[in-house]
Amino acid sequence: HANKKVTVVFVLGGPGSGKGTQCSNIVEHFGYTHLSAGDLLRAEIKSGSENGTMIQNMIKEGKIVPSEVTIKLLQRAIQENGNDKFLIDGFPRNEENRAAFESVTGIEPEFVLFFDCPEEEMEKRLLSRNQGREDDNIETIRKRFNVYMESSLPVIEYYKAKGKVRKINAARPIEEVFKAVKAVFTPESE
Ligand code: UP5
Ligand code: MG
Numbered sequence: 001h002a003n004k005k006v007t008v009v010f011v012l013g014g015p016g017s018g019k020g021t022q023c024s025n026i027v028e029h030f031g032y033t034h035l036s037a038g039d040l041l042r043a044e045i046k047s048g049s050e051n052g053t054m055i056q057n058m059i060k061e062g063k064i065v066p067s068e069v070t071i072k073l074l075q076r077a078i079q080e081n082g083n084d085k086f087l088i089d090g091f092p093r094n095e096e097n098r099a100a101f102e103s104v105t106g107i108e109p110e111f112v113l114f115f116d117c118p119e120e121e122m123e124k125r126l127l128s129r130n131q132g133r134e135d136d137n138i139e140t141i142r143k144r145f146n147v148y149m150e151s152s153l154p155v156i157e158y159y160k161a162k163g164k165v166r167k168i169n170a171a172r173p174i175e176e177v178f179k180a181v182k183a184v185f186t187p188e189s190e
């Protein structure tokens with residue numbers, strides 16, 4: 001696969017747990033490039049690509065888009081970027097995503113940043129986000145929570161067994177969550 005050597009951190013957690021918000025903070029302080037799989041898929045819909053309608057339907061249903069589509073977008077974004085440190089936000093979402101990404105790109109994450117947040121809090125945040133996301137309605141939110149519990153949590157368990165999960169209590173104000181995040185990215189000698 002002729003890859004440049006890159007460092008990747010997977011940023012995982014339920015819908016509305018604060019992945020995107022904290023990734024912006026990490027970019028500012030630690031020089032990573034933020035790749036949100038969901039943002040890449042939404043951009044693909046907007047670009048009028050041949051997969052656009054399929055992606056739009058899957059997102060509306062809270063379902064996981066076929067991994068070859070998402071991986072192609074992530075791989076392209078990594079290759080086109082001059083940076084060598086990436087936050088991959090909201091991917092992998094199931095076991096198949098994880099295994100396919102690893103075999104296609106040869107990349108294993110440095111660690112997994114996991115935002116742990118109760119469902120009531122995530123629901124409250126999503127319903128008051130108001131950014132016009134087609135999946136921020138209560139019907140789709142319930143579907144996203146189900147897919148997260150059934151398919152995405154097992155991926156976090158997989159990395160937990162490998163000692164790679166850095167778990168953050170995400171049910172606190174943004175600044176407090178970021179304090180905990182900073183500690184994860186700061187070498188212990190500092
Ligand atoms: N907010 C954030 N932190 C807060 C805090 N500490 N206290 C109070 N409020 C806080 O935050 C959500 C909202 O909460 C914002 O208004 C924020 O200000 C506030 P945000 O940082 O946006 O949370 P995030 O975890 O990024 O939530 P998001 O909705 O983006 O998570 P999802 O995982 O649901 O969405 P994503 O974009 O990753 O995926 C969407 C869909 O795309 C999926 O459902 C799926 O259909 C599809 N998809 C795939 O198929 N494959 C993929 O690989 C990725 C996505
Ligand atoms: Mg997000």
